[in-house]
Amino acid sequence: MAGRGDVGNGPDAGRKPGPWRRGRLLAAAAGLCALLMLGHSLVPNGFGNPGSLLETFLPWLGVGVPVLLALAALRRSATAAVAVLVPAVVWCSLFGGMLLDKRAGGTADVTVVSHNVHDANPSPERTARSLAASGAEVIALEELSPKTAPLYERALAATHRYHSVQGTVGLWSTYPLRDVEPLAIMPWTRALRATVDTPKGPLAVYVAHLASVRVLPSSGFATARRDEAAANLTTALRAERLSRVVLVGDFNGTTDDTALHPLTRSSGLRSAQEEAGDGFGFSWPASFPVARIDQVLVKGATPLSSWTLPRTGSDHLPVAASLRM
Numbered sequence: 513m514a515g516r517g518d519v520g521n522g523p524d525a526g527r528k529p530g531p532w533r534r535g536r537l538l539a540a541a542a543g544l545c546a547l548l549m550l551g552h553s554l555v556p557n558g559f560g561n562p563g564s565l566l567e568t569f570l571p572w573l574g575v576g577v578p579v580l581l582a583l584a585a586l587r588r589s590a591t592a593a594v595a596v597l598v599p600a601v602v603w604c605s606l607f608g609g610m611l612l613d614k615r616a617g618g619t620a621d622v623t624v625v626s627h628n629v630h631d632a633n634p635s636p637e638r639t640a641r642s643l644a645a646s647g648a649e650v651i652a653l654e655e656l657s658p659k660t661a662p663l664y665e666r667a668l669a670a671t672h673r674y675h676s677v678q679g680t681v682g683l684w685s686t687y688p689l690r691d692v693e694p695l696a697i698m699p700w701t702r703a704l705r706a707t708v709d710t711p712k713g714p715l716a717v718y719v720a721h722l723a724s725v726r727v728l729p730s731s732g733f734a735t736a737r738r739d740e741a742a743a744n745l746t747t748a749l750r751a752e753r754l755s756r757v758v759l760v761g762d763f764n765g766t767t768d769d770t771a772l773h774p775l776t777r778s779s780g781l782r783s784a785q786e787e788a789g790d791g792f793g794f795s796w797p798a799s800f801p802v803a804r805i806d807q808v809l810v811k812g813a814t815p816l817s818s819w820t821l822p823r824t825g826s827d828h829l830p831v832a833a834s835l836r837m
Contacts, residue, residue, distance in 0.1 A: 535589025538580055542592065545576045546599040549606060553770045560732020564725075567768040568733075568803055571610075571792060574603040613790040615817040620834035621712045622687075623648040624808060625821065626760035627830035628721065629664070631657045631680075639824040640667030646821055646832060650708060651684040652760045654721040678704040681719045681761070687711075697744040698723060698737070703761070705748065712837035715813070716754040720745055720761035735771060738764050742775040749779045756812035756837060757781070762828065763807050781809035784833035788815035795820055795829040808833040 548555070552570055555563040577600045584592035625648040629639055640663070643651050651672060653664060661677050664684075668675065672684035678694040679701025688709045695703035695718070703720040722745070723737035742763070749759065759781055767776045767783050776783070785793040785804060794801030801820075806828055808818060813835040821830035 532590050535584055535587045535592030538583055538587060538589060538592035539595035541576075542580050542595040542599050545573055545580070546602045549573050549599065549602045552768070557735075557771060561735050561771075562733070564735050564765065564769050564771050565727070565733040567770060568766055568805075570766070570768045571603075571607050572802065573599070574607065577603060607792075610786070610789070610792050614788050615790055615819075616788060618816055618836065620816050621813075621837040622650060622708075622710050622715065623832060623834040624650045624652070624717075624758055624760060625830055625832045626652040626654070626719070626762075626806060626808060627821075627824070628654040628762040628806060628826060628828040629656065629660070629824070630826035630828065631655050631660065633660065633825040635825045636660045636663040637667045639826065640664050642822070642824055643830060644668055644671040646830075648832060649686045649710075650717060650758075652717070652719040653682045653684070654680065654702075654719065654762045656680050656682050676704065676706060681721055683717060683719050695720070695745065695748050697741040697748070702741070703745060703748075705752075707754065710837060713756065714754055715837070716752055716757045718745070718749065718757070718759040718761075720759065720763070722761070722763050722765070725764050735765070739771050742772050746775045746779055749775070749781070754812075757810070758813070758835070759809040760807065760831075762805060764805050766804055767807065776807070776809060780811045782811065782815070784808040784810055784815035784818040784835070785831070787818070788833070789818040793818060793820055793831065795831050797827050798823045798829050799827075801829060804831075806831045810835060813837050 552567050555566055557563040580596045625643055668684045674689045675684040676692040681704050683706050685708050689706045692706040694701045697703045705718050708715045708717050722741045725738050726734045765772045793804050795804050795806040816834045818833040
């Protein structure tokens, strides 16, 4: 008869847990990843705005899937391997459509390019020529300065004779502009509204550069000024009388960011990239784009295609969309 001291010497002593009992922490991590993707809009924007920070880089949660799968293989855990399927399915349901080529054929009525040219761009003239070479009839620029704005005016004069610069944003067009006005979305001018008289009728074009965001130790993901500017811009858009509207610019946020949904969704605007792009169209930073914070949003027109242009002297990539009126 075995004594109490012999209970650890049975046939199961020292045996490693089976594949269905190993990797429970990895399975929990997979579940958390899936929950964050499914419930990202429920993450509060309290101190530090963790919700907006998460949503800015939301598609990148998918990187966790192959990482967790590799760890499950190393751990030889069947439980973890099965659990990783959950965030994989969730990611595909949320973002799988972005990987499809949704570009349509046909001739566009107007092509729009938007670019945060960066106020320290070392080659404004070269940047302007690159944008003009895209063939876009309408070119919107953000982050102009009193020093660089005249350089873009001269470089684009031959191809886009109609233009207006309001504060730090500008609009160039091969079609006549009218009713151009600055928009007071911030204490200084970072937005404008204009009517572009295209051959297919008038098009209201809004150009905006929302306030920059910063990650600070004291306040986290600081978005208060950006969100306030977005609210002011939303008010202006809701008063728009034309049925065809294009809003372009640097939003310093993505269309996944719940804090920007009043601007990006409830105004009736649709993302050209989501409807007619090929991939995510990440635009920032230009050296290794990880987020699409530069947008082309439309209402009353059909996006045929949406894409990013090659890198210029800016820290953003230009974004473009062709539209059928």
